[in-house]
Amino acid sequence: MGIWSQVLTITLVTGAIRSATPILYPALAGIFSERSGVLNIGLEGVMLISAFAAVVGSYYSGNPWIGVLYAMAAGLLTSLIHAFMCINMRADQAIVGTGVNILGVGLPSFLLLKLFGSQGISPIVPRLHEWRVPFIADLPILGPILGKQSPLVYIALIMVPVSWFILFKTPFGLRLRAAGENPYAAETVGVSVYLMRYSGVLISGVLASLGGAFLSISYLSQFISLMTAGRGFIGLAAMIFGRWNPWGALLACLIFGFADAFQAAAQAANVPIAPQFLLALPYVLTIVALMGAMGRAVGPAYVAKPYEKA
Amino acid sequence: MSRTNTLLIVLVVLAMVMAGCSPAATPTKAVPTAAPAKTLSFAMVTDQSGLGDQAFNDATWSGFEALKKDFGVTIKVVESSEQAQYVPNLSTLAEQKEDMIVGVGFLMKDAMNEVAPQYPNIHFALVDSYVNQPNVACIQFKENEGAFLMGAIAAYMSKTRKVGFVGGMETEVVKRFEAGYRAGVMTVDPKVKVLVSYAGAFNDPAKGKELALAQYHQGADVIFQVAGLTGTGVIDAAKETNKMVIGVDRDQNYLAPHNVISSMVKGLGKGVYNVGKLVVEGKFKGGSYRYGLAEGGVDIAPSTSKNVPPDILAKVKKIKQMIIDGKIKPPATLDELKTFTPPTLP
Numbered sequence: 001m002g003i004w005s006q007v008l009t010i011t012l013v014t015g016a017i018r019s020a021t022p023i024l025y026p027a028l029a030g031i032f033s034e035r036s037g038v039l040n041i042g043l044e045g046v047m048l049i050s051a052f053a054a055v056v057g058s059y060y061s062g063n064p065w066i067g068v069l070y071a072m073a074a075g076l077l078t079s080l081i082h083a084f085m086c087i088n089m090r091a092d093q094a095i096v097g098t099g100v101n102i103l104g105v106g107l108p109s110f111l112l113l114k115l116f117g118s119q120g121i122s123p124i125v126p127r128l129h130e131w132r133v134p135f136i137a138d139l140p141i142l143g144p145i146l147g148k149q150s151p152l153v154y155i156a157l158i159m160v161p162v163s164w165f166i167l168f169k170t171p172f173g174l175r176l177r178a179a180g181e182n183p184y185a186a187e188t189v190g191v192s193v194y195l196m197r198y199s200g201v202l203i204s205g206v207l208a209s210l211g212g213a214f215l216s217i218s219y220l221s222q223f224i225s226l227m228t229a230g231r232g233f234i235g236l237a238a239m240i241f242g243r244w245n246p247w248g249a250l251l252a253c254l255i256f257g258f259a260d261a262f263q264a265a266a267q268a269a270n271v272p273i274a275p276q277f278l279l280a281l282p283y284v285l286t287i288v289a290l291m292g293a294m295g296r297a298v299g300p301a302y303v304a305k306p307y308e309k310a
Numbered sequence: 311m312s313r314t315n316t317l318l319i320v321l322v323v324l325a326m327v328m329a330g331c332s333p334a335a336t337p338t339k340a341v342p343t344a345a346p347a348k349t350l351s352f353a354m355v356t357d358q359s360g361l362g363d364q365a366f367n368d369a370t371w372s373g374f375e376a377l378k379k380d381f382g383v384t385i386k387v388v389e390s391s392e393q394a395q396y397v398p399n400l401s402t403l404a405e406q407k408e409d410m411i412v413g414v415g416f417l418m419k420d421a422m423n424e425v426a427p428q429y430p431n432i433h434f435a436l437v438d439s440y441v442n443q444p445n446v447a448c449i450q451f452k453e454n455e456g457a458f459l460m461g462a463i464a465a466y467m468s469k470t471r472k473v474g475f476v477g478g479m480e481t482e483v484v485k486r487f488e489a490g491y492r493a494g495v496m497t498v499d500p501k502v503k504v505l506v507s508y509a510g511a512f513n514d515p516a517k518g519k520e521l522a523l524a525q526y527h528q529g530a531d532v533i534f535q536v537a538g539l540t541g542t543g544v545i546d547a548a549k550e551t552n553k554m555v556i557g558v559d560r561d562q563n564y565l566a567p568h569n570v571i572s573s574m575v576k577g578l579g580k581g582v583y584n585v586g587k588l589v590v591e592g593k594f595k596g597g598s599y600r601y602g603l604a605e606g607g608v609d610i611a612p613s614t615s616k617n618v619p620p621d622i623l624a625k626v627k628k629i630k631q632m633i634i635d636g637k638i639k640p641p642a643t644l645d646e647l648k649t650f651t652p653p654t655l656p
Contacts, residue, residue: 011527015520022516119363121539124565220515220546224539229514260517264524267507268474275480279510 007265013145015264017153018219020257022047022228024156025211026235027242027249028163029204035167035244036200037180037193038086039304041097042078043208044232045104050075050209051216052108055223056115058125067125067217068152068210075209076202078103083201087194090306109225120225127221128152150218152210159207163246176200180300183307193307208232234286241289244299252289259285350409351384352377352586355399357415360389365559366578370414370437373582381590383409396421404429410589412437412582416483422446433594435585437578438483444596447588449581452602453483454490455633456574457534458640459603459610460556461494462629463572464532465502466622467554474505474525474533476544478512487536487558487574489647490640497629497638497652505530509540518543526551532571534558545570554617563613571618573611580606604634628656 026043033040050071057070085096130148137147167173178186179196187193216223242248259282266278356367374385388399396418403411413422416439426434426443434446464473477484492504507521518540522533534556535541548555548569557573581601588594601607632638641647
């Protein structure tokens with residue numbers, strides 16, 4: 001029992017939330033985009049580009065919040081290209097997403113060389129420090145878990161109910177979902193499908209950009225080539241597992257985050273399990289969860305289908 | 311639909327051009343020197359990181375510059391922007407009859423195996439990997455010797471009597487580090503516990519940070535990271551929790567001056583210089599060249615004196631001398647570690 005009492009502590013939950021955050025952002029981002037009818041597999045690329053933009057903003061201004069603004073602007077611009085190609089040009093949405101991902105690999109390393117003269121790694125920049133939330137931090141169990149986290153962790157958690165409310169409780173959300181479920185019916189009742197789809201993709205870009213900024217200027221304090229390491233795609237898996245619902249996505253991200261924090265603690269405690277198995281655990285859980293959800297998880301009917309105005 | 315496709319193609323091509331541009335894909339940069347009757351010409355092929363990576367390639371190039379300075383050889387570099395370019399880059403230089411062609415990094419192993427047999431009269435060198443070819447000098451390092459010293463420093467510096475090790479992937483080289491490190495800790499104090507974690511990647515700093523935080527949380531107060539870019543996350547964790555960390559490959563003290571107490575530096579330039587010198591002297595031979603503490607292939611970073619007290623540093627230097635004299639043989643694999651019996655220190 002000695003080993004396990006070292007592994008299973010309250011900091012495991014703290015770590016789980018930290019690991020869940022950079023997945024939760026792209027998961028919520030995917031929900032907005034796909035609910036409006038636009039497949040978005042380019043989130044990994046958006047996150048990389050905005051992670052880099054965040055570092056640039058923080059480097060030149062000395063203020064990490066300016067970095068967050070840079071990241072949001074970069075996310076917005078990148079998704080604007082995505083939206084234009086998918087909505088106006090009616091391009092194959094999977095290919096556009098792949099293009100954005102390739103751009104996410106190339107653009108930052110190109111600019112890294114131009115701006116900082118270095119390969120693959122940026123200088124260290126000012127980062128967002130953890131906030132201590134006065135009341136919660138003093139509570140016994142909740143204190144260590146939620147009392148002192150990065151502001152971007154709090155924003156991510158707040159975005160879950162906010163996204164749910166926007167999507168399912170407002171007229172805007174209803175119209176956005178209609179554009180993804182049946183755009184032709186939506187248009188006949190006067191909903192602008194183009195506007196809804198643009199909104200979905202742009203909101204998605206901003207949310208994904210916060211995930212990138214979290215990695216580069218909150219969790220760490222520099223940009224490193226390919227630092228997202230597949231988190232954009234894991235976010236999409238969480239979205240599917242959560243059946244395109246923010247609460248479900250949150251649950252999926254927490255499972256993944258928990259598995260990730262568990263493997264870190266278990267490895268450090270020299271638990272007699274090969275590191276390869278422990279490292280694979282979060283991904284295995286994600287696959288199992290996806291298979292479990294497969295039969296029932298049905299996405300928006302018109303996702304990935306271009307809409308042509310009559 | 312055709313307009314769509316055109317735009318798409320433009321986007322994708324633009325992206326690829328940018329991806330391709332990044333490691334400044336210039337064909338050759340020749341650095342001419344005042345030519346005597348017959349000037350030797352040495353060439354180097356980089357991996358994707360290219361010159362300016364502040365690591366492997368730059369360190370190897372420094373060896374080339376020293377060769378140029380000391381022997382007046384002509385030096386040139388060809389940068390590879392992707393793995394598929396290794397074979398053509400090596401072949402082109404071989405066609406040009408360069409006097410020595412150096413490939414950098416273990417990723418170039420397969421390319422070297424393909425090209426070297428086709429040009430049996432050309433001298434090749436491969437940095438940080440091994441191929442069994444008569445005309446390839448394989449420059450490798452005794453990382454276990456340097457890591458042994460890092461283990462000693464960690465054990466001496468730890469107040470909690472728990473130290474950590476974070477590896478990138480479980481490759482042969484990283485395990486060589488692990489074996490040496492654990493033996494070093496054991497030699498100083500067999501009661502000090504070593505926590506070992508692997509990230510499964512060399513470029514996931516967020517995972518590196520999470521692993522390091524877990525180790526620090528479980529009581530480790532020094533971590534040796536051998537994890538490439540993943541390791542920058544380990545150093546970040548040390549800075550955040552105000553714990554100690556040990557860097558790798560080059561002196562990483564500048565990343566966190568109060569936390570990076572030492573680094574195990576690798577003398578890549580020195581290794582290349584030595585092999586280049588053999589070519590100049592006409593004594594080149596293929597095979598394995600392993601550089602350890604004695605040859606300056608691995609060493610303690612100079613910045614160590616900033617954070618490690620002089621009495622501890624003196625003890626570590628004594629251990630270094632014992633390794634050079636052959637009195638201590640640091641294990642190079644985890645199997646050798648099992649049978650390793652720590653020597654008594656004076």
